[in-house]
Amino acid sequence: xxxxxxxxxxxxxxRMFSSSVNHGYESAIQxxxxxxESVFGDPxxxxxxxxxxxxxxxxxxxxxxxxxxxxxxxxxxxSGEAQMVDVSPKxxxxxxxxxxxxxxLGKKVFDLVVANQMGKGDVLTVAKIAGxxxxxxxxxxxxxxxxxxxxxxxxxxxxNHEDFSVTIEGEATSTGKTGVEMEAMTAVSIAGLTVYDMxxxxxxDIAITDIRLKHKSGGKSGEYWWTQ
Numbered sequence: 001x002x003x004x005x006x007x008x009x010x011x012x013x014x015r016m017f018s019s020s021v022n023h024g025y026e027s028a029i030q031x032x033x034x035x036x037e038s039v040f041g042d043p044x045x046x047x048x049x050x051x052x053x054x055x056x057x058x059x060x061x062x063x064x065x066x067x068x069x070x071x072x073x074x075x076x077x078x079s080g081e082a083q084m085v086d087v088s089p090k091x092x093x094x095x096x097x098x099x100x101x102x103x104x105l106g107k108k109v110f111d112l113v114v115a116n117q118m119g120k121g122d123v124l125t126v127a128k129i130a131g132x133x134x135x136x137x138x139x140x141x142x143x144x145x146x147x148x149x150x151x152x153x154x155x156x157x158x159x160n161h162e163d164f165s166v167t168i169e170g171e172a173t174s175t176g177k178t179g180v181e182m183e184a185m186t187a188v189s190i191a192g193l194t195v196y197d198m199x200x201x202x203x204x205d206i207a208i209t210d211i212r213l214k215h216k217s218g219g220k221s222g223e224y225w226w227t228q
Contacts, residue, residue, distance in 0.1 A: 034088070084144050090177040095218035099184035101211040103166045105174045109203045110164035123198040124157045124166070131155040131170050131191030135183040142186065146178050155191060168192055169214070179219050185211060 016104045106111065113123045119127070132153045139147040152173040157166055170187035172180040192208040199206055 002088065003010050013052040072201075073159070082144065084146070085178075087146060087177040090220070092135075092175060092177055093218045094173070095180045095216075096173045097179060097181040097216040098169065098171045098214045099181070099188045099212065100167065100169045100214045101188040101192050102160075102209050103168065104207045105164050105166065105195075106203055107164050109199045109206065110159070110161075112202055113132060113166070113167055114159060118198055118210050119201055120198045120221065123195055126160075126198055127191045127194040128155040128166070129226050130194035131168070131187040134190035135187040136168065136188045138183045141193060142182055146179065146181050148174050148176050150174050150180065150183060155187060155189060157191070157195075162169050166195055168195075179216060181213050181216050183223060185213060 006075035029070070045133060053056050083084050086093055103177070116122055132155055135153045139145045150172055152171075154171045156169045160171075168188045168191045170184050170191065172187065174180045174183075188209075189211055196208060212226055213224070214226050215224065
């Protein structure tokens with residue numbers, strides 16, 4: 001109600017508020033203070049002026065900036081285009097990576113796999129070979145991966161009676177200038193897809209889940225363990 005009385009008594013103050021963006025909060029408040037004093041005879045409380053000063057200070061706060069130590073996407077150029085990372089300046093070191101995934105079969109399919117009664121044959125053996133083959137073909141599947149020489153690829157497939165699933169673990173090893181994380185993850189992914197292909201005639205209710213990097217070592221970034 002007090003604000004309505006002020007605006008009604010001081011029509012010019014309304015114009016001052018509408019132009020405050022261009023002329024600044026402080027000058028508009030000062031002019032309003034003078035008009036209020038001429039109407040009411042007493043100067044306004046200091047709270048109004050201090051509020052204006054607070055608004056002015058907030059407006060002058062610098063915009064947040066990205067830290068210079070923020071991580072950068074190495075596969076993206078300065079203008080945002082995709083690029084292959086040049087690893088020639090890096091030093092060679094022994095690299096190792098382990099990835100895992102799980103294939104949930106359901107009891108019906110799980111029992112057939114355990115008994116080796118699937119129509120296409122030995123599910124776990126075929127999936128193991130598929131994983132090893134996939135690791136060696138990673139650079140053909142993932143466009144910006146480097147074509148590296150793998151020293152060793154190991155696949156381990158374990159049947160879990162508790163939840164009728166298969167746990168797949170793949171390990172890739174190399175000595176070179178770039179890591180083998182993608183090789184390990186590609187290995188378990190294709191092994192999981194192979195399990196699905198071998199079993200899909202018996203059931204389509206099969207889920208490939210939890211594909212992730214479990215561990216890596218070597219290179220500038222050092223060692224990593226999945227802890228979540």
